[in-house]
Amino acid sequence: MDLIEQTIASVPPLDEAAMRDARDHQARLTKPPGSLGVLEEVSVRLAGLAGCCPPPMPEPAAVAVFAADHGVHAQGVTPWPQEVTAQMVANFLAGGAVVNAFAAQVGAGVSVVDIGVAADLDAAPGLIRRKVAHGTADLARGPAMTDGEARRAMEVGIEVARDLVAEGAACLVTGDMGIANTTASAALIAAFTGLPPERVTGRGTGIDDATHARKVEVVRTALALHGLPAEDGADPLGVLAAVGGLEHAAIAGFVLGAASLRVPVVLDGVIAGAAALAAAALCPRALGACVAGHRSAEPGHTAAVDALGLRPLVDLELRLGEGTGALLALPLVQGAVRVLHEVATFDSAGVSGKDAGPRN
Numbered sequence: 001m002d003l004i005e006q007t008i009a010s011v012p013p014l015d016e017a018a019m020r021d022a023r024d025h026q027a028r029l030t031k032p033p034g035s036l037g038v039l040e041e042v043s044v045r046l047a048g049l050a051g052c053c054p055p056p057m058p059e060p061a062a063v064a065v066f067a068a069d070h071g072v073h074a075q076g077v078t079p080w081p082q083e084v085t086a087q088m089v090a091n092f093l094a095g096g097a098v099v100n101a102f103a104a105q106v107g108a109g110v111s112v113v114d115i116g117v118a119a120d121l122d123a124a125p126g127l128i129r130r131k132v133a134h135g136t137a138d139l140a141r142g143p144a145m146t147d148g149e150a151r152r153a154m155e156v157g158i159e160v161a162r163d164l165v166a167e168g169a170a171c172l173v174t175g176d177m178g179i180a181n182t183t184a185s186a187a188l189i190a191a192f193t194g195l196p197p198e199r200v201t202g203r204g205t206g207i208d209d210a211t212h213a214r215k216v217e218v219v220r221t222a223l224a225l226h227g228l229p230a231e232d233g234a235d236p237l238g239v240l241a242a243v244g245g246l247e248h249a250a251i252a253g254f255v256l257g258a259a260s261l262r263v264p265v266v267l268d269g270v271i272a273g274a275a276a277l278a279a280a281a282l283c284p285r286a287l288g289a290c291v292a293g294h295r296s297a298e299p300g301h302t303a304a305v306d307a308l309g310l311r312p313l314v315d316l317e318l319r320l321g322e323g324t325g326a327l328l329a330l331p332l333v334q335g336a337v338r339v340l341h342e343v344a345t346f347d348s349a350g351v352s353g354k355d356a357g358p359r360n
C-alpha cells in the first residue's frame with residue numbers, strides 16, 4: 001500500500017463512547033444545558049476524534065501555507081501578476097503578511113510549503129521546499145496536472161501534517177497562496193457538488209464584472225473539456241489532476257494526514273473547502289477531523305461547506321486566504337475544549353441544578 005492508501009486506511013471513525021462522555025459532561029457543567037451552542041458540538045466532536053474526554057487541548061497550533069501557481073492564470077481570470085505568489089512567499093517568510101500577524105495573535109507557528117510555485121525559491125528558514133511542478137498547466141486547455149503530480153502533492157500534504165504533529169502541533173491549520181487559485185477552486189467545487197459554474201465562481205481577490213463573466217466561462221469550458229461532474233461518480237484524484245491546483249492536492253493530503261493522526265484541522269476559506277471536498281470524497285471519515293474556521297466571501301465556499309455538512313465558526317466576509325480566517329477561529333476551537341477541562345460541574349461547585357428548588 002502506498003502512503004495515500006495507507007493514510008486513508010488508518011483514519012479512525014469518531015469514537016462514539018468518547019462523544020457520549022463529552023455530551024454527558026457538558027450537561028453537568030455550571031451553565032444551562034446547550035448554552036455554548038455550536039461550541040458544545042465542537043467539543044463533542046473533538047472528543048470523538050481524540051477517542052477520549054476531555055480531548056487534548058488543541059494547542060500549540062501550526063499553520064501550513066501551501067503555495068503554488070496556476071496555468072489558468074493565462075486566461076485572464078485575475079488582475080494580479082503570477083509573480084505575486086512568489087513575492088508573497090517571501091513576505092510570509094519575512095513575517096510581514098496578515099497570516100503572520102494573526103498567527104502571532106494566537107501563538108501559532110507558520111510554515112510555508114513550496115508545493116508548486118512557478119519561480120525557483122532559495123532555501124530560507126520556515127520554507128519547506130517540496131515543489132512538485134513549476135505551477136500547473138492551464139485547466140481550460142487540458143489536465144492541470146498528471147495523476148502522478150496530484151498524488152505526489154497529496155503525499156507532501158500528508159508528510160507535512162505528520163512532521164508538524166511530530167514537532168509538537170496539537171492542531172493543524174490550513175493556509176494557501178496562489179494567484180488564480182479561486183478559479184481552480186470553483187472548478188473543483190462544481191465538479192464535486194454538481195452545482196453550475198455561475199453559482200460557485202466568485203470574485204477572488206476582487207475582479208470586475210467582465211473578468212468575472214470570463215472566469216465563469218473558463219470554469220464552464222474546463223468542466224466540459226474534462227467531462228465533469230463525472231456521471232459515474234467522481235474519481236477524486238482524477239478530478240484534482242484535471243482542474244485542481246498543487247496546493248489543493250496538498251491540502252487534501254494535509255486533511256487526511258491530520259485525520260489519520262486524530263489531530264483536528266481548522267480549514268480556511270474556499271481553497272481549503274475545495275480541497276476538503278476531495279479529501280472527503282476519498283475518505284468520508286476524514287471529515288471528523290475538520291473544523292470550518294470561517295465562511296469566506298466566495299460563493300463556492302458556502303457551497304463546499306454545505307456539501308460537507310460543516311458549519312463555519314466565524315463569518316466576517318474575509319476573502320484573503322493564507323490561513324487567516326482559520327487562525328481567527330482557533331481561540332473558539334481552543335475555548336470549546338478548555339471548557340471540558342476546566343469548568344466546574346454543578347456538583348463540584350455546589351450550584352443547584354435546574355428543577356432542584358421549590359416550584360411556585
Ligand SMILES: O=C(O)c1ccc[n+]([C@@H]2O[C@H](COP(=O)([O-])O)[C@@H](O)[C@H]2O)c1
Binds near residue numbers: 176177180204271301
Ligand atoms: O480563502 C479564500 O476564500 C480566498 C478568497 C479569495 C482570494 N483568496 C486568495 O487570493 C488568491 C487567489 O485569488 P485570485 O483572484 O487570483 O483567484 C490566493 O492567493 C488566495 O489565497 C482566498
Ligand SMILES: Cc1cc2nc[nH]c2cc1C
Binds near residue numbers: 084320
Ligand atoms: C497581495 C495579495 C496577498 C494575498 N494573500 C493571499 N492571497 C493574496 C493575493 C494577493 C494579491
